Amino acid sequence: MMTDSLLCVEHLTMRFGGLSAINDLSFHAKKNQITAIIGPNGAGKTTVFNCLTGFYKPNVGKISLTSPSGRIFLLERMEGFRIAKEARLARTFQNIRLFTGMSVLENLMVAQHNLLMRASLYSLAGLFGSSSFRRAEQRALELARYWLNKIGLLDYADQPAGSLPYGSQRRLEIARAMCTDPVLLCLDEPAAGLNPKESYDLNGLLLDIRSEFQIGILLIEHDMSVVMNISDHVVVLDHGARIAEGSPTAVQADPAVIHAYLGTAPEEPTC
Amino acid sequence: MDYFLQQLINGLTLGAIYGLIAIGYTMVYGIIGMINFAHGDIYMLGAFISMIGFLLMGVLGITFLPLALLLVLLIAMVFTALYGWTVERLAYRPLRGSVKLAPLISAIGMSIVLQNFAQVAQGARVKPLPPIIKGSIQLSSANADYPVTLSYLQIVIMLVTIALMLGFSWLITRTSLGRSQRATEQDMTMAALLGIDVDRVVSTTFVIGAALAAVAGLMVTLYYGVIDFYIGFVAGMKAFTAAVLGGIGSLPGAMLGGLLIGLIEAFWSAYFSIEYKDVAAFSILILVLLFRPTGLLGKPEVEKV
Numbered sequence: 001m002m003t004d005s006l007l008c009v010e011h012l013t014m015r016f017g018g019l020s021a022i023n024d025l026s027f028h029a030k031k032n033q034i035t036a037i038i039g040p041n042g043a044g045k046t047t048v049f050n051c052l053t054g055f056y057k058p059n060v061g062k063i064s065l066t067s068p069s070g071r072i073f074l075l076e077r078m079e080g081f082r083i084a085k086e087a088r089l090a091r092t093f094q095n096i097r098l099f100t101g102m103s104v105l106e107n108l109m110v111a112q113h114n115l116l117m118r119a120s121l122y123s124l125a126g127l128f129g130s131s132s133f134r135r136a137e138q139r140a141l142e143l144a145r146y147w148l149n150k151i152g153l154l155d156y157a158d159q160p161a162g163s164l165p166y167g168s169q170r171r172l173e174i175a176r177a178m179c180t181d182p183v184l185l186c187l188d189e190p191a192a193g194l195n196p197k198e199s200y201d202l203n204g205l206l207l208d209i210r211s212e213f214q215i216g217i218l219l220i221e222h223d224m225s226v227v228m229n230i231s232d233h234v235v236v237l238d239h240g241a242r243i244a245e246g247s248p249t250a251v252q253a254d255p256a257v258i259h260a261y262l263g264t265a266p267e268e269p270t271c
Numbered sequence: 272m273d274y275f276l277q278q279l280i281n282g283l284t285l286g287a288i289y290g291l292i293a294i295g296y297t298m299v300y301g302i303i304g305m306i307n308f309a310h311g312d313i314y315m316l317g318a319f320i321s322m323i324g325f326l327l328m329g330v331l332g333i334t335f336l337p338l339a340l341l342l343v344l345l346i347a348m349v350f351t352a353l354y355g356w357t358v359e360r361l362a363y364r365p366l367r368g369s370v371k372l373a374p375l376i377s378a379i380g381m382s383i384v385l386q387n388f389a390q391v392a393q394g395a396r397v398k399p400l401p402p403i404i405k406g407s408i409q410l411s412s413a414n415a416d417y418p419v420t421l422s423y424l425q426i427v428i429m430l431v432t433i434a435l436m437l438g439f440s441w442l443i444t445r446t447s448l449g450r451s452q453r454a455t456e457q458d459m460t461m462a463a464l465l466g467i468d469v470d471r472v473v474s475t476t477f478v479i480g481a482a483l484a485a486v487a488g489l490m491v492t493l494y495y496g497v498i499d500f501y502i503g504f505v506a507g508m509k510a511f512t513a514a515v516l517g518g519i520g521s522l523p524g525a526m527l528g529g530l531l532i533g534l535i536e537a538f539w540s541a542y543f544s545i546e547y548k549d550v551a552a553f554s555i556l557i558l559v560l561l562f563r564p565t566g567l568l569g570k571p572e573v574e575k576v
Contacts, residue, residue: 053464055460080460080463080464081463081464081466081467081468081469082466084463084464084465084466085466085468090464090465091464093461097458097460097461099453099454099457099458099461100457101453101457102450102453102454102457106450106453109447109450110447110450110451110453110454110462110465110467111465111466112447113447113450113451113454113465113466113467114466114467116447117447117448117451137447176465180465180466
């Protein structure tokens with residue numbers, strides 16, 4: 001079970017004052033798989049993401065991410081930007097956070113910042129027009145164009161990102177995360193606010209990313225048409241603890257999950 | 272008309288210098304939302320380092336003027352940038368994330384520290400430098416009632432400023448460094464999530480701002496020929512006014528604001544009263560704050576979510 005595990009969360013606990021947002025949570029996400037985290041509102045899903053990306057430092061627990069080279073990163077000990085740069089974990093937000101004042105293309109270029117900075121010797125070489133800088137810039141542009149093409153925004157490359165319609169902004173945010181060359185892509189409610197057609201297209205995009213780049217995808221989602229159709233593995237949270245785990249169909253039939261979502265007979269007190 | 276033309280030349284020269292300092296204010300404000308009140312003193316240090324640089328050139332016997340100028344420019348930029356970097360590291364970074372007033376007070380403290388440092392290290396007396404770039408072009412005909420001159424020094428100042436502004440705009444709009452700078456300015460957290468080392472970006476901002484202020488310091492040393500430890504205060508306040516006039520946070524705004532303040536000061540001194548030229552410049556600050564708080568090219572502040 002641990003062998004091809006990409007992300008391994010063990011005994012994660014996050015308290016805010018007296019409130020335990022996450023309580024002794026353990027789960028793992030595998031490479032080349034889409035893992036969905038679901039649960040009722042306030043179950044602690046986004047808090048898990050915030051712990052993964054270094055926004056919160058968990059009180060207890062270990063979060064390890066295995067890089068393709070075999071190196072293991074302990075995310076709870078790393079600075080925010082190093083999690084993205086070295087452990088290569090990318091994330092999107094429930095409320096989209098594009099650089100709205102920058103162009104669509106620039107949003108994708110800025111995600112390739114580290115690669116470009118190294119190639120350009122922190123822009124010094126760029127001043128003298130070195131060829132390695134221009135080659136790196138060219139490669140970055142190609143990757144950006146590849147993603148623009150994939151998400152159907154090639155014609156909008158020079159528009160300000162903030163002027164795009166909502167659905168396009170979502171796809172752009174995913175493309176931007178992919179431009180950082182992640183090993184694990186964490187998506188916080190990517191289907192929120194999308195219409196059924198857009199949500200269906202999103203499924204296609206995510207399956208595409210999984211098969212083409214062989215990376216792990218960790219997904220928080222309320223839209224069950226997304227979760228049930230594309231997930232390989234589902235983790236169900238309630239009140240900060242894991243109540244079920246397994247394949248989408250197994251989870252759907254789990255009594256604990258039905259209880260958490262719908263409640264059961266009144267004599268059973270909810271915890 | 273000739274008199275007007277002369278004031279225009281003087282105003283543009285002065286404005287170029289203010290513009291270079293104003294960029295430092297506006298960049299720092301854009302990226303971490305604080306007014307770096309020590310920036311004027313960084314410029315003052317730039318002037319002192321330039322003067323030391325010229326003396327060094329004299330000692331080393333480098334008399335070929337363009338080479339000496341270039342070397343002094345480099346020395347001033349490098350050392351002043353180091354000061355800028357250090358100030359951020361010591362006085363501002365530890366306070367990032369605390370209340371907004373804390374780095375501001377720290378900046379005022381840093382300003383006093385730098386002034387006293389220069390006063391103790393270099394003495395309180397005014398330091399003269401003999402004119403280095405001499406000569407001028409006569410623009411008006413010989414029998415005109417008011418001779419209009421454009422000195423070579425003024426040409427150098429304007430050319431250097433234009434070159435720096437172009438290079439700087441290129442850096443901000445075209446390079447990866449500039450992109451990460453703009454990204455950090457918009458959303459620091461998101462920039463970090465894309466693997467951008469935000470601390471380094473902020474440091475770079477201070478380094479660039481200080482290097483530009485050093486150039487301004489060098490040019491003032493050449494232009495006026497006298498400097499003292501206190502020049503940073505007034506010049507800093509004027510450049511700050513320029514940044515506010517142009518719209519704080521906006522880079523083209525800082526350049527435009529600098530030019531306007533320079534022109535206002537020159538024309539006010541020429542046509543009204545030279546004693547009240549600072550009053551004119553600061554009245555502009557008050558008027559802008561009253562009637563157009565976002566400045567000429569600034570955008571209204573949108574609360575970041």
